Amino acid sequence: MSSSLAQKLETRAKSLGFDVVRFTNANLPELTGARLQAFVEAEWHGDMAWMPETLTRRKTPTAMWDGAVSAIVLATNYGPEVDPLERLTNKTTGNISVYALNRDYHDVVKGKLKQLAGWFASQSGQEVKV
Structure with a gap:
């Protein structure tokens, strides 16, 4: 780009309204995926059933979209003003x-x-x- x-x-x-905009490649270090898997296996995700259901694509962004090269990462503060x-x-x-x-x-x-x-x-x- x-x-x-x-x-x-x-x-x-x-x-x-996004506060932060960053650009990165679509590859995560294997350690990141391994830590996410350990988090889910330890059941630290509580009642968020979508986490184990979507674990594969969250561990490896290219599993979400084969051939992905880069990612745009956005953040926003959704907290109250008061x-x-x-x-x-x-x-x-x-x-x-x-x-x-x-x-x-x-x-x-x-x-x-x-x-x-x-x-x-x-x-x-x-x-x-x-």
Whole structure:
């Protein structure tokens, strides 16, 4: 990817609310996959059944998309703008967990990812996968 396209992608991603944009190759060190497998085998993933179900593709990104060369890694802070602990001082009302106060972050982030992927595909002529 040209540095010009990378800069445009970063600008576009940040305009959609992503805080961090990085580019890397699609290969993970074997140790990373081995550690993920050990984590799942130790059942530290709790009730997230999708983790063992998707372990193969998470251990090796090229298992998700054969021939993948690079990956765009994005991060966003989905935390509240105010300190949620401040609500605990009001003893006359109940409190709701922070994650339940807003839209499901899976939906919010996936929508932004799809917007960015569509934009990137149109700019680069490359196939993308979200």
